[in-house]
Amino acid sequence: MEIRRGSILKGPFWPEEIKVSYVESLGDSRVRIEAVGLKTQRFYNPILSVEDLAKVEVVEEAPFRFNADGEEVFLYLESLRIRNAYQFDPLYAVSVSQIDPLPHQIEAVYYYMLQNPRIRFLLADDPGAGKTIMSGLLIKELKYRGLVDRILIVVPGHLKDQWLREMKEKFQENFSIVDRNTINAEWGRNVFTEKNQVILSMDFAKQDDVLFALKDSYWDLCIVDEAHKMSAYKYGQKVSKTQRYYLGEVLSSISNYLVFLTATPHRGDPENFRLLLDLLVPGLFANVDILSEAINNKENPLFLRRLKEDLKNFDGTPLFPPRKVETIKFHLSEDEKRLYNAVTEYVEKHFNKALEKDKRNVAFALTILQRRLASSTRAIRKSLERRYERLKELYEKGKFIQEFEYDEDLLEDLEERERWREEEELLEKLTSAETLEELREEIEKLATLVNLAKEVERKEVETKLSELKKVFEEKKIRQTGTKLLIFTESKDTLEYLVEKLRSWGYSVAYIHGGMGLDERIRAEAEFRNRAQIMVSTEAGGEGINLQFCWLMVNYDIPWNPNRLEQRMGRIHRYGQEHEVHIYNMVAVDTREGLILGRLFDKLSQISSQLGSDKVFDVIGDVLGGKSLKDLILEAIANKRTLEDILKDFERINDEEALKRIRDVTLEALATRHIDLQRVLGDQRKAIENRLVPEYIEEFFKRAADKLNIKMQKRADNCWRITEVPYIIRDRSYNFKIKFGEVLREYAKVSFDKEIASKTQAEFVAMGHPLLEAVVETIQQNYSKSAEVGATFTDPSGQMDGIIWFLEVEIRDGKNEIAGKRLFAVYQHIDSSLSFINPAILWDLKPEANTSERSHVLPDKNAVVSFVITNGVEKYKDELFEKRLRVAEIKRKYGIRSLESMILESDNKIV
Numbered sequence: 001m002e003i004r005r006g007s008i009l010k011g012p013f014w015p016e017e018i019k020v021s022y023v024e025s026l027g028d029s030r031v032r033i034e035a036v037g038l039k040t041q042r043f044y045n046p047i048l049s050v051e052d053l054a055k056v057e058v059v060e061e062a063p064f065r066f067n068a069d070g071e072e073v074f075l076y077l078e079s080l081r082i083r084n085a086y087q088f089d090p091l092y093a094v095s096v097s098q099i100d101p102l103p104h105q106i107e108a109v110y111y112y113m114l115q116n117p118r119i120r121f122l123l124a125d126d127p128g129a130g131k132t133i134m135s136g137l138l139i140k141e142l143k144y145r146g147l148v149d150r151i152l153i154v155v156p157g158h159l160k161d162q163w164l165r166e167m168k169e170k171f172q173e174n175f176s177i178v179d180r181n182t183i184n185a186e187w188g189r190n191v192f193t194e195k196n197q198v199i200l201s202m203d204f205a206k207q208d209d210v211l212f213a214l215k216d217s218y219w220d221l222c223i224v225d226e227a228h229k230m231s232a233y234k235y236g237q238k239v240s241k242t243q244r245y246y247l248g249e250v251l252s253s254i255s256n257y258l259v260f261l262t263a264t265p266h267r268g269d270p271e272n273f274r275l276l277l278d279l280l281v282p283g284l285f286a287n288v289d290i291l292s293e294a295i296n297n298k299e300n301p302l303f304l305r306r307l308k309e310d311l312k313n314f315d316g317t318p319l320f321p322p323r324k325v326e327t328i329k330f331h332l333s334e335d336e337k338r339l340y341n342a343v344t345e346y347v348e349k350h351f352n353k354a355l356e357k358d359k360r361n362v363a364f365a366l367t368i369l370q371r372r373l374a375s376s377t378r379a380i381r382k383s384l385e386r387r388y389e390r391l392k393e394l395y396e397k398g399k400f401i402q403e404f405e406y407d408e409d410l411l412e413d414l415e416e417r418e419r420w421r422e423e424e425e426l427l428e429k430l431t432s433a434e435t436l437e438e439l440r441e442e443i444e445k446l447a448t449l450v451n452l453a454k455e456v457e458r459k460e461v462e463t464k465l466s467e468l469k470k471v472f473e474e475k476k477i478r479q480t481g482t483k484l485l486i487f488t489e490s491k492d493t494l495e496y497l498v499e500k501l502r503s504w505g506y507s508v509a510y511i512h513g514g515m516g517l518d519e520r521i522r523a524e525a526e527f528r529n530r531a532q533i534m535v536s537t538e539a540g541g542e543g544i545n546l547q548f549c550w551l552m553v554n555y556d557i558p559w560n561p562n563r564l565e566q567r568m569g570r571i572h573r574y575g576q577e578h579e580v581h582i583y584n585m586v587a588v589d590t591r592e593g594l595i596l597g598r599l600f601d602k603l604s605q606i607s608s609q610l611g612s613d614k615v616f617d618v619i620g621d622v623l624g625g626k627s628l629k630d631l632i633l634e635a636i637a638n639k640r641t642l643e644d645i646l647k648d649f650e651r652i653n654d655e656e657a658l659k660r661i662r663d664v665t666l667e668a669l670a671t672r673h674i675d676l677q678r679v680l681g682d683q684r685k686a687i688e689n690r691l692v693p694e695y696i697e698e699f700f701k702r703a704a705d706k707l708n709i710k711m712q713k714r715a716d717n718c719w720r721i722t723e724v725p726y727i728i729r730d731r732s733y734n735f736k737i738k739f740g741e742v743l744r745e746y747a748k749v750s751f752d753k754e755i756a757s758k759t760q761a762e763f764v765a766m767g768h769p770l771l772e773a774v775v776e777t778i779q780q781n782y783s784k785s786a787e788v789g790a791t792f793t794d795p796s797g798q799m800d801g802i803i804w805f806l807e808v809e810i811r812d813g814k815n816e817i818a819g820k821r822l823f824a825v826y827q828h829i830d831s832s833l834s835f836i837n838p839a840i841l842w843d844l845k846p847e848a849n850t851s852e853r854s855h856v857l858p859d860k861n862a863v864v865s866f867v868i869t870n871g872v873e874k875y876k877d878e879l880f881e882k883r884l885r886v887a888e889i890k891r892k893y894g895i896r897s898l899e900s901m902i903l904e905s906d907n908k909i910v
Helices: 070-083 103-115 131-144 157-171 180-185 208-214 243-253 270-280 288-296 334-356 360-375 377-396 408-413 416-429 436-458 463-474 491-503 517-529 561-569 591-610 616-622 628-636 642-650 654-664 676-689 693-707 733-739 753-759 769-781 783-788 838-843 860-909
Strands: 008-010 018-026 030-037 047-049 057-059 120-123 151-155 176-178 197-201 219-224 232-235 238-241 255-261 323-330 484-487 508-511 533-536 551-554 580-587 710-713 719-723 746-750 802-811 817-827 833-835
Touching: 070 693, 070 769, 070 783, 070 802, 070 838, 103 120, 103 131, 120 270, 131 157, 131 219, 131 255, 151 157, 151 243, 157 176, 157 197, 157 416, 157 517, 176 180, 208 243, 219 243, 232 270, 238 243, 243 255, 243 270, 255 270, 323 463, 323 591, 334 360, 334 377, 334 436, 334 628, 360 377, 360 416, 360 491, 360 591, 360 628, 377 416, 377 436, 377 491, 408 416, 463 484, 463 580, 491 508, 491 533, 508 517, 551 561, 580 591, 591 628, 591 642, 628 642, 693 710, 693 769, 733 769, 746 753, 769 783, 802 838, 802 860, 817 838, 817 860, 833 860
Parallel strands: 120 255, 151 197, 151 219, 176 197, 219 255, 323 580, 484 533, 484 551, 508 533, 551 580
Antiparallel strands: 008 018, 008 057, 018 030, 030 047, 232 238, 710 719, 719 746, 802 817, 817 833
16 A cells, blocks of 8 residues: 555544645654644644554545535635635734724734744733733734644733633633632642633742642643743842742743733843843843843844834824823821821831831731821721721730731732732731730720721811812813722722712712622723712722723822822723823821822922833832832831931932933833834735625525524624524534534624624624634535535636635644645636635635536646645745744854853853
8 A cells, every 4th residue: 555645544543534745654664644634634643553554544535526516615615714814814813803903013913923933922012002902812813823722821810800801802712710719629630731721820820739730731822911020130140039930930831832921021120131031032142241232233033112102003193192190289187197196106116016026917017007097087997996806806815916927929919809808817917916915005005096086087177088179170070071080099998989979969980809890890881881980999900991081080199109000001091082180199298198299299300301101110210229118118117217218319310210210111122113004004905805794794694504503684783593503513622622612592693893892792703612613514514525626607707717725734844834825726728827816706606516517627736736836935935034034033142142151151160
């Protein structure tokens, strides 16, 4: 039996007939075969012994009789075109997702990431650039190209729901959140090997048992949001790695494609940045000098950064309108000042005592109390009451708690609901008291403070609330109906503000961390459609988009500046049409307020010199490496006088601060030019070549007729699908993992994303389980018909010949798919050959089982030779050229790095 290229084989070693593309003899007794399944297009690479070969049958290729059912052949070939649509549409994922991406997003995905044969990439655009959108586009494109199935997304804990929601709503991609409950429910099994699309919290993933389970899994694509958190630092010759960095090393080893997302890649430390890139391609940049050379030469195949001010709409106008940040400075009333001083003295005393005894979590608990004090009288009163009641309860039981474990980094990244629970646990239970007598004295002091807070609250003199009312009057909120967003850290303050604002006659919506995702979405919709005011805790700063509002008040100021930038990003984002106004409320006769007021003055000064407002998330760098929180705690604990701390601001050299900001924001790395003309050109090409919704809809209707799917047109221009037969619903386990279940019926679907968006219909495009199941059923059932061929009539009477469809696959040296392309060739009546648009079948009328056909004799060998010479070679050269530049850059810096590491090793030996 002779097996050669082009042979069709049948045997027990694969579940379908396969077509051989390569044969290699391994000695006298074995043969290695490369082949593709005729039904599934799956790649097979078996090594067969002489005994195995005896069980294999060479199937004669069906002759081209051209008498198969024309409709079956049409549906089969059109299903091939649909599966290969990304080859003709340069922006295919855009066409089948419910998004309208911006030029910089298209550029990042299509001109940078997808140009890499093995994507290992850092996307470091400024906040608000839409990195989730770019990730979704990348996922869709890689899935359509058959390059990824298993996808892992690692994010800070508080962003899990946002990613889950955006992947589902915008890209119809179903992910599962894996947390401790999931792992406990799957005890004894590795959930990471069983689920194909997983979202995972970074700080959950870094735990030892989770890392151990992750190491046993492998992912086609891993995306890490806020990747800068996976940090390592070099001190002399020693590298200090955080636990998150160890997680990064594991992710790098278990992923084929790896994408890091961050808006703050290196915090002004080039070595820290180099170590982050080392997770993507280990050893490419052995030291900072080699990395700096690559940056200066604009040879950076690993990363892309664009600054907010460079981002543009398709018409070239700036993407983000200006934003103005103002500080509303006010003084507390006498009663408020008395309460503030009393609580701060209590915090100072017990904070310092806790630090002396190295009880850091007690000290941390007291800082929570100080933040509540700055938030509102209601918040501090309720916090003091809860602490008083719990400590009293412990005293009556004759015990007290001084320590229990917590991780401040982990606490910062928890979802707000969890963070509140942990903070309350710390605040209500921990004490610096070491004897019951000390505990009794502390409880008595708390009772005094509670009474003082109640007295202030009873007088209803909250200066900050009066200042808020002035904002309402100045901006004529009531008269104009302008929407306003108010942020606070405390749920108690939120409830207080909602009460007050409603009593003033305003319609108010609210969002806080105790609400589920569905409740938050409803609150967002209520604010958009009905309510004039939204009051939100930090939960509203995560994953909620409110660009229809342009006024915002920070009723209290978070000590973590990143949260301040997150809050502002809810309204200062793409889609905002107004200049954004943000007000920070600061009591300047308090210790923290005095520092914040002076800081905001300095930031305003630097911002005007910089010509940009991107200073809030780099406050630590403006302060020369000190954190805002550290400065405030120094003031609260009286470690330094306020005068001394305020002199720190006077000592800030504006030029040095500007340089630090530019370094930290990686201005030197930024790609300042976006190739708008290229994007517009590809957009026009996409419109010309994409599978328009009408074609997909018509294909589905014709398939439905053939496969007995019952569908009815609705009055709103959508479709009701009343019955999907079992043969289509009966999909494999792998299909269900990849696309989801196919339902028996669908109440409202549309094949047009604009109609789907307007009518809230289910959008059916590639990736939707129903359409994928129909395409798969057609390819399984009608492949034989396509092999035989069918006869079509040209209504125009111009065509008389044979149309050939050839699917070509090019593989690289690692035997991985480098590219695929579908060619259609027209063999004329005189046997001459030319390429033709694969969509030509839409212009022809299929005939059923006809004996009439063209008199042209099929010449398969000539067609294959024509495609290789005129199509494949050119395509191969395109692929080679794209890979060559990236390979040359990696080779250049890889060799330099290798030489550097050898030299370093030699010096150590000497």
